[in-house]
Amino acid sequence: NAGVTQTPKFQVLKTGQSMTLQCAQDMNHNSMYWYRQDPGMGLRLIYYSASEGTTDKGEVPNGYNVSRLNKREFSLRLESAAPSQTSVYFCASKGQEMSYEQYFGPGTRLTVT
Amino acid sequence: SQQGEEDPQALSIQEGENATMNCSYKTSINNLQWYRQNSGRGLVHLILIRSNEREKHSGRLRVTLDTSKKSSSLLITASRAADTASYFCASTGEDTGRRALTFGSGTRLQVQP
Numbered sequence: 322n323a324g325v326t327q328t329p330k331f332q333v334l335k336t337g338q339s340m341t342l343q344c345a346q347d348m349n350h351n352s353m354y355w356y357r358q359d360p361g362m363g364l365r366l367i368y369y370s371a372s373e374g375t376t377d378k379g380e381v382p383n384g385y386n387v388s389r390l391n392k393r394e395f396s397l398r399l400e401s402a403a404p405s406q407t408s409v410y411f412c413a414s415k416g417q418e419m420s421y422e423q424y425f426g427p428g429t430r431l432t433v434t
Numbered sequence: 435s436q437q438g439e440e441d442p443q444a445l446s447i448q449e450g451e452n453a454t455m456n457c458s459y460k461t462s463i464n465n466l467q468w469y470r471q472n473s474g475r476g477l478v479h480l481i482l483i484r485s486n487e488r489e490k491h492s493g494r495l496r497v498t499l500d501t502s503k504k505s506s507s508l509l510i511t512a513s514r515a516a517d518t519a520s521y522f523c524a525s526t527g528e529d530t531g532r533r534a535l536t537f538g539s540g541t542r543l544q545v546q547p
């Protein structure tokens with residue numbers, strides 16, 4: 322039982338390049354989330370998915386797109402990376418509807434030059 | 435913008451001492467959680483306190499919640515070097531069905547052996 326896994330762990334992009342961050346969970350959770358964490362700050366919600374086939378914007382969605390491929394996988398895409406998107410990205414999942422605890426992946430450290 | 439603010443931003447104590455971290459939030463909440471983040475890792479859930487609770491214990495952790503002041507505190511008793519980490523409060527609002535978390539800015543705790 323791996324929990325929440327993310328790939329890649331590190332990535333360096335040039336401005337304007339695109340990439341997809343992958344996230345998968347093996348806990349049969351319905352809800353999945355993407356957050357970003359900037360230095361010295363807490364996490365901010367980018368997008369979330371309450372269930373397979375649904376996605377919705379969070380606090381900072383601009384410049385990102387997401388896909389809930391199936392119940393296990395939730396990907397985050399940067400179509401045209403900008404230096405302001407340099408951050409650490411965390412994926413999380415949550416179990417039953419009345420549950421509040423979230424389980425986090427190890428993060429992807431992204432640098433855009 | 436971040437809903438939660440935490441203080442202190444950084445805290446350095448000796449092993450065996452108690453550590454207290456405070457969190458304030460702005461809007462009405464359903465519950466408040468505390469998470470720990472070791473350097474370079476994802477977040478790990480520590481404890482959840484519901485809006486109708488005032489105090490909760492889990493091992494060496496004690497959490498209090500004052501909804502009239504919109505604040506919470508996390509007390510770690512008899513700290514250990516292994517408690518060195520960043521600690522974040524995270525709240526779930528009353529009016530959100532997505533169960534997404536709004537994080538504070540975190541407290542970096544250093545426990546000196």
